[in-house]
Amino acid sequence: MSLVLTLSETVSIWDKTLKKLSSSMDAATMQAFFAESYIHSVNGNEIFVVVPTELAVRVIESKYTKLVEDIIYELTQNSFIISYITGDKAKTITQSVNEGEKQFFSDSKIDPRYTLENFVVGPSNREAYQAAVIASREPGKMYNPVLIYGDSGLGKTHLLHAIGNAILKENSNLKVLYVKAHDFLDEYVNYVKSDRDGIGLVAWFKNSVDVLLVDDVQFLASKTKTEEMFFSIYNYLHSSGKQVVITSDRHPSTLNGLDDRLKTRFVSGLPVMVGKPEKTVCESILMKLIDEKGMSINNFDPEVINYFATKFGSNVRELEGAFGKLVFYFQNFTNSKHVDLATAIESVRGLAAGKEDSDSLTEDKIISCVSDYYSLTPNQIIGSSRVAKIALARHISMYLIRTMLDTPFTKMGVKFGGKDHSTVMTAVTKIEEAIKTDKELEKVIQDLKKRING
Numbered sequence: 001m002s003l004v005l006t007l008s009e010t011v012s013i014w015d016k017t018l019k020k021l022s023s024s025m026d027a028a029t030m031q032a033f034f035a036e037s038y039i040h041s042v043n044g045n046e047i048f049v050v051v052p053t054e055l056a057v058r059v060i061e062s063k064y065t066k067l068v069e070d071i072i073y074e075l076t077q078n079s080f081i082i083s084y085i086t087g088d089k090a091k092t093i094t095q096s097v098n099e100g101e102k103q104f105f106s107d108s109k110i111d112p113r114y115t116l117e118n119f120v121v122g123p124s125n126r127e128a129y130q131a132a133v134i135a136s137r138e139p140g141k142m143y144n145p146v147l148i149y150g151d152s153g154l155g156k157t158h159l160l161h162a163i164g165n166a167i168l169k170e171n172s173n174l175k176v177l178y179v180k181a182h183d184f185l186d187e188y189v190n191y192v193k194s195d196r197d198g199i200g201l202v203a204w205f206k207n208s209v210d211v212l213l214v215d216d217v218q219f220l221a222s223k224t225k226t227e228e229m230f231f232s233i234y235n236y237l238h239s240s241g242k243q244v245v246i247t248s249d250r251h252p253s254t255l256n257g258l259d260d261r262l263k264t265r266f267v268s269g270l271p272v273m274v275g276k277p278e279k280t281v282c283e284s285i286l287m288k289l290i291d292e293k294g295m296s297i298n299n300f301d302p303e304v305i306n307y308f309a310t311k312f313g314s315n316v317r318e319l320e321g322a323f324g325k326l327v328f329y330f331q332n333f334t335n336s337k338h339v340d341l342a343t344a345i346e347s348v349r350g351l352a353a354g355k356e357d358s359d360s361l362t363e364d365k366i367i368s369c370v371s372d373y374y375s376l377t378p379n380q381i382i383g384s385s386r387v388a389k390i391a392l393a394r395h396i397s398m399y400l401i402r403t404m405l406d407t408p409f410t411k412m413g414v415k416f417g418g419k420d421h422s423t424v425m426t427a428v429t430k431i432e433e434a435i436k437t438d439k440e441l442e443k444v445i446q447d448l449k450k451r452i453n454g
């Protein structure tokens with residue numbers, strides 16, 4: 001039975017809580033963060049406490065949440081969730097408390113197709129696989145957060161769902177939430193637009209999530225408000241021992257635009273990389289796919305497996321796509337039961353040709369790589385904003401196009417929204433000069449060149 005408190009009971013419990021708190025922290029801290037706190041309202045098992053400043057909200061949420069909740073548990077023998085708010089937010093909260101609980105992320109689902117059992121393990125992904133096993137056996141106990149990072153198409157999303165599925169199989173009472181960082185952004189923006197106060201979303205997480213799986217966290221970079229919110233949620237979950245697993249397409253230290261505090265948090269648990277799969281891994285994945293289609297490996301020439309593993313093996317998503325084409329071709333255009341190399345090559349001809357096309361280097365490809373890297377849009381890069389980060393990304397793009405494609409300055413000016421050729425030239429020279437002394441910039445450029453070359 002959960003205890004229902006009246007406002008005056010809550011106020012008296014808060015007084016006792018403060019007394020106990022003051023014996024477990026130094027006087028200055030107590031004075032700075034708790035002295036002027038008071039109860040705003042109580043809604044079911046959620047208690048809203050007003051504290052003097054935004055900073056106090058942040059500090060308390062990240063450092064003292066557990067301590068306070070433990071004291072209240074001691075006093076009431078019941079679990080309460082404490083949400084800290086500032087005085088000005090207190091006005092809006094009254095309204096949202098009355099509106100009742102809202103369901104966030106209602107479209108988020110864990111995909112049952114992705115499991116630990118059907119993930120093929122090899123040297124390139126063994127650590128990531130082991131981290132996934134640990135996170136799912138004892139969520140929140142060993143490493144928190146677990147961060148899986150690496151290029152696209154190498155199994156990060158697969159592992160995230162697999163963790164969710166494994167946890168639910170063991171303990172269906174746990175509330176596991178899978179969210180794409182992108183959806184997190186949308187959800188947050190809608191939430192703010194709906195003109196309510198942020199506190200409700202944090203409170204919802206406190207109530208509704210035991211394990212948080214966040215996919216493609218790179219999308220949070222440069223979204224300051226959302227990052228702030230995510231930071232509070234993360235701190236709460238982490239300090240309450242709830243497992244958080246994150247994926248990113250690169251190591252957070254190279255995620256430009258991501259709050260430094262988040263960068264440090266993300267790598268503070270267990271960061272593991274997924275690399276390009278070895279040929280044997282690709283072959284096993286192909287065997288698995290053949291099996292899933294109800295076909296027999298005996299009907300495939302060994303050269304076919306070899307060809308696919310070599311040609312498409314740098315990205316499992318592409319490997320799967322190519323195999324899908326082969327099956328389609330084989331089932332619709334041949335009468336044989338046997339798949340030989342010639343048929344296999346024929347079936348993916350378009351794909352292989354298309355692959356070369358998309359691989360060839362163009363100005364657009366460079367701009368798109370740079371914009372990706374800085375979490376900007378290509379339009380921002382070719383535009384004329386003088387915001388430092390955007391201007392830098394633009395200059396770097398110009399430099400890379402010039403050095404990698406040798407495009408004439410005038411032509412580049414046109415590409416970049418009708419800029420003068422001297423503007424482009426100045427930008428290129430500026431970067432050329434800067435990398436002579438700026439080691440970090442030099443590294444960024446090298447990193448980008450690697451990405452551009454695929």
Ligand code: ADP
Pocket residue numbers: 114118119120121125150151152153154155156157158159285316317320
């Ligand atoms: P990422 O999130 O890293 O871009 P995904 O997890 O979406 O990649 O993987 C792309 C596809 O490849 C998915 O269908 C996934 O099931 C499959 N895949 C990737 N790695 C493996 C693996 N080691 N074993 C089995 N399937 C894999």
Ligand code: MG
Pocket residue numbers: 153156157158215216
């Ligand atoms: Mg993914």
